[in-house]
Amino acid sequence: MGLLEDELRSTFAAHVTAPPTVDDPAGRAIRSAGRTRRRRATFGTAAVVVTVALGGVGIGMLKSPWSGSGIDDIALPALTSPTAAHAPVDVLAGGTIVTADGRVISLPNQTTILSAARVPDGWLVETDETGLATLWYIDPAGQAKAVVNGDFLTISGDGSKLAWRKGGTVSVGDRVGSTVTPTAQTTGTGLLGPIAFAGGGVVLGASTKGLGYDTFEMWYPAKGAYKSGPSSTDKILTPTADGSELWGLAGADASCLALIKPQSLTAVQTNCELDVAGVHKIFPSPDGRWLLAVGTERVDLYDLATVWTAKGPNWSWPVAGQNVAAWMEGDTFVLGGEFKLVQIDVGETKPTDIPVAGTAERFLTPIPSLGG
Amino acid sequence: MDAEFRQFVTARSAALLRTAYLLVGDWAHAEDVLQTALTKTYLAWRRLGEIEAVEAYARRVLVTTATSWWRRRWHGERPTAVMPDRVMPDRIDEQIERQALWRQVHALPARQRAVLVLRFYEDLTEVETARVLGVAVGTVKSQCARALATLRTRLAEDGVEPAANHQRHMERKA
Numbered sequence: 001m002g003l004l005e006d007e008l009r010s011t012f013a014a015h016v017t018a019p020p021t022v023d024d025p026a027g028r029a030i031r032s033a034g035r036t037r038r039r040r041a042t043f044g045t046a047a048v049v050v051t052v053a054l055g056g057v058g059i060g061m062l063k064s065p066w067s068g069s070g071i072d073d074i075a076l077p078a079l080t081s082p083t084a085a086h087a088p089v090d091v092l093a094g095g096t097i098v099t100a101d102g103r104v105i106s107l108p109n110q111t112t113i114l115s116a117a118r119v120p121d122g123w124l125v126e127t128d129e130t131g132l133a134t135l136w137y138i139d140p141a142g143q144a145k146a147v148v149n150g151d152f153l154t155i156s157g158d159g160s161k162l163a164w165r166k167g168g169t170v171s172v173g174d175r176v177g178s179t180v181t182p183t184a185q186t187t188g189t190g191l192l193g194p195i196a197f198a199g200g201g202v203v204l205g206a207s208t209k210g211l212g213y214d215t216f217e218m219w220y221p222a223k224g225a226y227k228s229g230p231s232s233t234d235k236i237l238t239p240t241a242d243g244s245e246l247w248g249l250a251g252a253d254a255s256c257l258a259l260i261k262p263q264s265l266t267a268v269q270t271n272c273e274l275d276v277a278g279v280h281k282i283f284p285s286p287d288g289r290w291l292l293a294v295g296t297e298r299v300d301l302y303d304l305a306t307v308w309t310a311k312g313p314n315w316s317w318p319v320a321g322q323n324v325a326a327w328m329e330g331d332t333f334v335l336g337g338e339f340k341l342v343q344i345d346v347g348e349t350k351p352t353d354i355p356v357a358g359t360a361e362r363f364l365t366p367i368p369s370l371g372g
Numbered sequence: 373m374d375a376e377f378r379q380f381v382t383a384r385s386a387a388l389l390r391t392a393y394l395l396v397g398d399w400a401h402a403e404d405v406l407q408t409a410l411t412k413t414y415l416a417w418r419r420l421g422e423i424e425a426v427e428a429y430a431r432r433v434l435v436t437t438a439t440s441w442w443r444r445r446w447h448g449e450r451p452t453a454v455m456p457d458r459v460m461p462d463r464i465d466e467q468i469e470r471q472a473l474w475r476q477v478h479a480l481p482a483r484q485r486a487v488l489v490l491r492f493y494e495d496l497t498e499v500e501t502a503r504v505l506g507v508a509v510g511t512v513k514s515q516c517a518r519a520l521a522t523l524r525t526r527l528a529e530d531g532v533e534p535a536a537n538h539q540r541h542m543e544r545k546a
Contacts, residue, residue, distance in 0.1 A: 004520055004527075005492055011470045011477070012493035016390035020399050022406065026381035029410035030374060112412065 034207060087341055087354055089326050089334055089368075090123070092116045093361035097123060097138070104358050105142040115324075118369040119159035121177055126153060135162065137178035145178035152193025154202075157243050158371030163194035163202045170194055172202060172221050184221035192217055198239040198246050199262030205236070218262055232265035234258055237281065241288040249276055257293075257307065273311050274302075283325045283333070290346065292325055292333060299325075299335070301346060317344060317351060326366035336365040377414055380426055385410070388434055394489045395438035397478045402438075409434040432504050435490070439482040472532045476523050484519035487512055 091098045097105040097116060105123075107113060112128040123138040124147070134149040150166035162180055163172045169187050172194075173180040192204035195213060201220040205213035216236050219226040235249040240259070248267070250258035256272035278295035284304075285292070291302040293313070297320050300313035319335060319342065327333045331346035334354070341354040341364055356364055385406065392402035392409070413430040477485055483505070490501040491512075498516075502509045 004524060007470070007473055008477070008488060008492040008523075011473045012394055012489065014470060015474060016393055016493075019386060019389050019393065020403070022385060022389060022403055025385045025407060025410055026374075026378040028407055029381070029414045030377065032407065032411040033414040 087334075087356045087366075088328060088343070089341075089366045090116075090118055091341065091356050091359070092365040092367050093356070093359040094363070096359065096361070097125075097367065098356060098358045102358055103142075105138060107138070108136050108144045108146075116365075116367045117155065117159065118367050120371050123367070124155060124159060124370075135164075137175075139177065147175065147178050148173075148180055150193075152195065154194045154196055155370065156197040157239065160371065161197060163197065165189070165193040170202075170204070170219065170226065186219060186221070186224075186226040189217075189219070189226050191215075194219075196236070196239055196246070198243055201262060203236060203239075203246065203262065216265055218265065230263075230265045232260065234260060234265075234267060236260060237279075238284070241284040241286055247282045247284065247291070249279065253277065257302075269308055271308050271310065274307075275312070276300075281323055281325075283327065285327050285331070285333075290331065292327075294323065294325060296320065299344070315346065315349075317349075319344075319351065324365050324368075326368040334366040336363065338362050338364070340364065341366055377417055380413075380430075381410060384427065384430065388430060391431070391489060391494060392434055392438055394493055395435065395482075395486060405434060405438045408437045412437075428504075431494075432506070435486050435504055439486050469527075469532045472527060472530050473523065476526045476530070479526070480519050480522060484515050484522070487515045488519055491516060 087098065087100060090100050092113065092115075095107050095113065097107065099105065107116075107125055108127060114126040114128050114133065116123055116125045122140050125136045125138060125144070127134050127136065132149055132151065133153045135147040135153055135155075136144045137147050138144050148162060148164050148166075150164035152163075152165035152170075154163050155161070160175055161172060162175050163170065165171075168189075169185055170189050170193065171182050171185045173182040189204055191206035191208065192215070193206070194202045195205040195216075196203040199218070200222070201218045204217045204219055204226075206215045207213050208215055213236065214233060216232045216234075217229060232248075234251075235254045236246050237249065238247050239245070240247060244262075245268075246260040246262055248258045248260045250256045250260075250267045250270050251272060255277050256267075256270040257274050257276050258267040259269040260266065261268045276293060276295075278297065279293045279300075280296065281294040283292040283294065284290070289304055291304055291307060293300045293302065297318065299317045299319045301315040302310060303314045306314075323336075325333050325335050328343075333344055333346075335342040335344065335351075337353070339355075339362060341356060343352045343354050345352075388409065389399075389402055389406045392405040393399055396402050396405055409430055412433045413426060416429055417426065477488060480488070486505060487501060490496045490504055491498070496504065498509050498512045502512045505512065
């Protein structure tokens with residue numbers, strides 16, 4: 001060992017002899033994680049045409065700490081082969097988007113990328129900076145511009161409207177590229193913040209008991225400022241495919257699949273015969289035919305024509321650890337995975353692994369399309 | 373789950389905070405980096421499962437957060453509120469040299485500084501350091517060699533010679 005190395009050891013040791021006392025770091029981390037998870041769920045409830053859901057128990061959208069880390073010695077495999085198998089969807093891979101046509105786009109250098117969605121004019125990417133969410137617009141050339149930030153943030157099903165809360169003010173606005181034109185604002189929502197667009201209004205959610213939203217109300221920007229109205233303690237998960245109603249879990253222990261009317265926030269249909277207790281995300285297919293329920297241990301698919309009288313799912317796959325699904329054209333959807341994607345065709349019992357060319361990242365997540 | 377996480381934080385947060393401090397250079401920002409790392413670790417807790425994996429994950433995310441934070445926000449030297457060592461009369465030269473080395477370490481690029489901290493404070497092997505940083509072992513070797521060469525050059529320009537300091541240590545021991 002050389003002399004300078006010895007000096008470095010001594011110098012490092014000498015400089016950390018008197019660390020300050022940190023007040024309840026575990027408690028602060030748990031509270032911050034709760035905010036992050038709620039925002040992931042918020043982004044997830046936004047999608048209508050193709051639904052994305054983030055958070056819950058999974059961390060598929062959490063940027064892996066050992067990937068895309070800014071350590072720029074990690075070389076992405078060159079996209080040199082014209083016959084390389086590209087994924088059927090854009091893929092979030094560490095700090096990059098690997099597009100379906102094989103391009104690799106670097107994302108803003110943020111510590112945590114919560115989610116990404118394809119919109120007709122580019123991509124929308126949500127990042128987190130220790131409690132503050134930022135939405136970025138990535139243009140087709142790969143240039144990133146910040147759009148809005150706040151402690152709540154949600155996107156309409158077609159990607160053209162945003163709702164966010166910042167400093168106690170909830171705003172909605174129209175988005176074109178990276179430009180947002182605010183159309184309405186309100187205050188007085190208390191703990192409630194925007195988590196989805198549905199039924200011509202904005203679904204507001206709050207977490208009062210722990211992780212996840214447990215209280216919901218509606219705000220109708222066209223009618224003026226927020227006024228406290230009907231509230232729900234059913235677990236709202238995502239809008240229906242046409243955005244007119246909401247999917248959720250009803251019952252004291254959230255054990256019943258429920259279709260919830262936004263105007264009254266009451267369940268208009270329920271089925272308590274289904275095993276949905278472990279479901280944390282729901283993805284309706286864009287054509288409104290299927291409902292994909294993602295739980296901690298499996299993925300269940302329900303035919304919406306028969307779901308209210310069903311005793312169980314039409315199909316079920318033992319796929320654990322997922323929190324994002326992207327519906328493709330036809331009866332096919334794609335889940336994330338480690339070093340691959342997983343494609344499932346309705347009716348097929350065995351998922352198909354899809355290798356993704358153009359990235360060496362471990363955690364791969366399909367990027368759903370909005371408004372396309 | 374929360375109880376296990378709190379137990380982990382109680383056991384490891386002080387050590388992680390020290391590493392964060394060496395990476396970013398002041399305690400306030402080190403606390404921010406630690407907090408971010410713990411938040412991400414908590415989010416990942418259920419997937420990681422075992423405490424060994426959690427420890428490795430927390431360290432990785434800490435280093436990643438610290439290096440990216442530095443790249444975004446570090447613009448110059450920050451004063452330290454607490455002197456790191458009591459200065460005895462016969463150790464003034466040693467203290468001055470140590471401060472010079474500290475300054476030069478924090479003038480290095482974030483990646484090179486991270487390599488030095490992991491190798492010479494955390495005492496990780498080159499393989500372990502590569503794993504934490506997500507780079508090849510060869511990269512760790514080259515970054516480390518480059519960092520040490522830069523430090524030698526800059527310390528010489530400052531009129532500080534670690535070898536001379538080391539010689540005094542040896543003489544005192546004798």
